Amino acid sequence: MQYYLAPMATLTHRALRELILEFGGCDYFFSEMISARGLLNGGHLEQYYVDAGPHPDRVIYQLMGSDADSIAAAAAMLDERDCAGIDINMGCAAPAITRQGGGVSWMSDYDSAIRMVDQVRRQVTRHPLSVKLRLGFDEDPERVMHFCRGLEQAGVEMITMHPRTAKQKFKRTARWSFVELAAEHLHIPVIGNGDVTDASRLVARSRGPWSGVMVGRGAVQQPWIFAQARAAGQQIEVDREAVALQFLELLRRRQPAEFWKSRAHRFFAYYCTNFAWGHNLNTGIHRESDTHAMGALVRQYFRRYPQERILSVALVPNP
Numbered sequence: 001m002q003y004y005l006a007p008m009a010t011l012t013h014r015a016l017r018e019l020i021l022e023f024g025g026c027d028y029f030f031s032e033m034i035s036a037r038g039l040l041n042g043g044h045l046e047q048y049y050v051d052a053g054p055h056p057d058r059v060i061y062q063l064m065g066s067d068a069d070s071i072a073a074a075a076a077m078l079d080e081r082d083c084a085g086i087d088i089n090m091g092c093a094a095p096a097i098t099r100q101g102g103g104v105s106w107m108s109d110y111d112s113a114i115r116m117v118d119q120v121r122r123q124v125t126r127h128p129l130s131v132k133l134r135l136g137f138d139e140d141p142e143r144v145m146h147f148c149r150g151l152e153q154a155g156v157e158m159i160t161m162h163p164r165t166a167k168q169k170f171k172r173t174a175r176w177s178f179v180e181l182a183a184e185h186l187h188i189p190v191i192g193n194g195d196v197t198d199a200s201r202l203v204a205r206s207r208g209p210w211s212g213v214m215v216g217r218g219a220v221q222q223p224w225i226f227a228q229a230r231a232a233g234q235q236i237e238v239d240r241e242a243v244a245l246q247f248l249e250l251l252r253r254r255q256p257a258e259f260w261k262s263r264a265h266r267f268f269a270y271y272c273t274n275f276a277w278g279h280n281l282n283t284g285i286h287r288e289s290d291t292h293a294m295g296a297l298v299r300q301y302f303r304r305y306p307q308e309r310i311l312s313v314a315l316v317p318n319p
């Protein structure tokens with residue numbers, strides 16, 4: 001069973017990948033979504049979105065866009081780079097994206113989605129092409145499977161399914177029965193995603209007809225989640241103060257200064273939920289714009305609550 005880091009805007013950049021890799025990592029890392037038009041316009045920050053280090057052969061670039069021409073042209077650019085694959089975002093349900101016709105809105109029009117994929121497929125000749133999607137706009141298994149089969153026939157080589165509708169955003173639990181359905185009926189690998197919040201759930205989802213499990217928010221909160229799942233039965237120890245400080249260090253090293261504040265805030269919103277008084281730490285961090293001041297707050301927190309620093313866990317494999 002392969003493990004994937006989910007694409008998450010402002011979160012799944014090189015610094016987070018390196019942090020996860022320090023524990024041994026997962027098999028493949030999706031990039032944060034890259035705007036097709038942004039890439040074509042070539043702003044000075046684009047180099048950070050396409051930085052696939054330190055292991056480009058394990059990074060799948062995800063493209064987001066609302067028109068076939070720009071997605072195809074951007075895919076052709078990414079196809080020239082070293083990477084493990086190119087993915088099209090048909091899952092994002094954020095209003096800022098769907099208003100423009102990107103993300104999950106592709107799922108509302110089967111014909112134009114398939115035409116777009118067909119056009120992109122002709123541009124991507126060196127790497128596998130995949131699509132990440134939701135259930136669309138209702139929970140109709142026939143419609144979902146019709147859409148997936150269309151993608152498969154258009155030459156998509158892997159599908160990641162986050163089994164919620166556009167409207168559900170993150171509400172209700174992810175419907176893994178749809179992942180099972182797709183995995184049983186398609187001929188291409190299907191990756192399941194949604195609500196894998198800790199290592200025991202990751203171990204539990206590691207059995208099934210799907211080819212891989214993708215983890216999003218759980219891997220930001222616990223960058224050791226993949227290592228912990230793979231170490232089932234053995235003890236692992238994590239210094240959670242060191243992880244926080246290491247993240248800030250990697251952020252400064254790998255990202256431009258313009259991104260430090262927002263990306264640190266986004267990371268700590270998830271990371272701080274590990275701790276009993278984490279909401280206080282998170283509030284303090286959100287008041288700071290300097291990452292060194294954020295680091296000082298982290299040190300102060302663990303001086304005050306030293307018992308929270310070391311996490312020592314042995315995962316008991318599910319029967």
Ligand SMILES: Cc1cc2nc3c(=O)[nH]c(=O)nc-3n(C[C@H](O)[C@H](O)[C@H](O)COP(=O)(O)O)c2cc1C
Pocket residue numbers: 006007008009010011032033062089090091092132162193194195196214215216217218
């Ligand atoms: C902050 C944030 C940003 C996200 N950005 C993207 C994105 O750029 N592309 C995408 O396909 N999905 C995006 N997602 C959705 C995740 O990839 C994933 O499908 C979702 O979080 C469910 O998985 P989880 O329960 O493991 O978090 C994002 C989710 C979050 C929380």
